[in-house]
Amino acid sequence: MSAVAGHGASVHIQNCGKTFPDGTQALAPASLDIVSGETLVLLGPSGCGKTTMLRIIAGLETPDAGGRVLFDTTDMTAVPIEQRHVGMVFQSYALFPNMTVAENIGYGLKIRGVDKSVRAARVAEMVALTNIGGLENRRIDQLSGGQRQRVALARAVAVRPRVLLLDEPLTALDASLRDRLRSELNSLLRSLGITAIYVTHDQAEAMELGDRIVVMRKGAIAQIGTPREIYFAPQNRFVAEFVGAANIVEGPVAGGRLTLPGGWLALDNAADNAAAVAMIRPETIGIVAEADAFLRGTVESVAFIGDRQRLVVTGAANQPLTVDAPNTINVRAGERVGLSVTPQAVRVLPKED
């Protein structure tokens, strides 16, 4: 076995809900299976229950009666966190101010009674892995935010946990650093091949890091799927709008056509429906000459962003449509344009209450 690799346990959450003593239900009973070695992202707005779910897996919260947490085939529900052999990265990092960087990273090993020389070697390995060479003897308050994040990760991974749990580990960092650490974290998780559960409210993080994403809303699971499935085939309006930008259009469907105020769109095998709701991603809408299109509208505004330009087109649908157009085409506000959308790009959503 290589020094840091190890696939970790599969995690099975069975019927786990959480009701707090004051009666609020943070999490409706939910079940979830996480494959060994997989990175699963719990994604949702604040208060959606994602952190509660993570804390139940960690052992920091106990699920309501009837819920069970299994690592591989072992029931961990009643096992306290210190015996679950997990690694955890907290949003605030929770690094010990009374210890140096090296002592922080080695703490879990020290607790397990690992021999001092072995410990030193493992700490050195973690320092190299997370790119924090030279900081070993620093105190925590002498580190920048990004360095703290790396130390927290090194400390969690040093014990070779069965499951790595990350609670919004990048949220406290500024945007450019967040992007860089995100891709570093991604390659680290891939190379470790560890079972990882990652909580975030940032959909870009979820897309990049997740093998699968669990989108959560109001204490319940809204959809589980790969990033592509979540993005291209959202199962409901909430997922469509929360992940990426989405145009939601409404109109009647008959004979494979969705009729809109500015014309119609062809659909892929859609049943007739008097009041259908559909989603179209802004980058799937093409701008064509008005005469060549079945759907037409007026450009209300053009925002040049650099790699693309973002258009708002009115009159085509019941709401203004956002269109991401190539940065090469020449359109002006007030112009009439035609819109082309392939049938595959129009996703009919189930009717909601």
Place this chain on the structure above:
Amino acid sequence: MRDRLIFASQLGFTLLVAAFLVVPVVLSITAGVTVNYFRGIQSGVTLQWVVQVWNLYAGEIGLSFLIAFATLAVTLVVGVPAAYGLHVKGGRLSRVIEEIITLPLAIPGLAIALALLLTYGGFGGFRQSWLFILAGHVVFTMPFMVRSVMAVFASVDIKTLDEGAASLGASPWTRFCNVIVPNAMPGILAGSLMVVTLSLGEFNLTWMLHTPLTKTLPVGLADSYASMRLEVASAYTLIFFIMIVPLLVAMQMFAEKGETK
């Protein structure tokens, strides 16, 4: 010019206030080494009063320190875990308990003493031993320890640190020793300083609880003021001063070192 005038008047005022507080201390101390206070310092300087006080009250002085450090030990052993428990548990019950612990600050020492006497006065052995005074001092000083430790817990997010250590495999006791106590050190030191000082100087409660065989420094002081020459009482103050100031300075230095470490 105007600035200098303002500065000079501020300095003058400060010195005046300082003098107002310091002069009585100096007078009291000189009285303790004067042969006859009513004839003034020209009557001669002597250490006889100091020696007399030492011979009469060495027991009280020893007992005072014994009680002060015993009080410190009890407030540490009970107060630090209590502060931790109250902080981590949170909620309304914790706040109620915190209020109850703090109550002795608002209740006159005499009332606390009276309650202790009413309740435990019948237990002869306990009533007559120094442990009775210790009990009173613990009740009186506990809020200072609990509060100052809780203030630190609130500022360093001790709950997440605790969870972090737990996630790395540390048992509750190991966490308490490795993470909770070291990070609460500034609060523990500040609390200790308060507890020792308050216990050494406590009079109200101790006066009610003491027996002729269990007197502390301040009770002995009151005793000597009431029944002996002014010079003796002043010599007593001098001894009190000499004993307490180095202790306070030492603890203060210790506390500063703990904070900057």
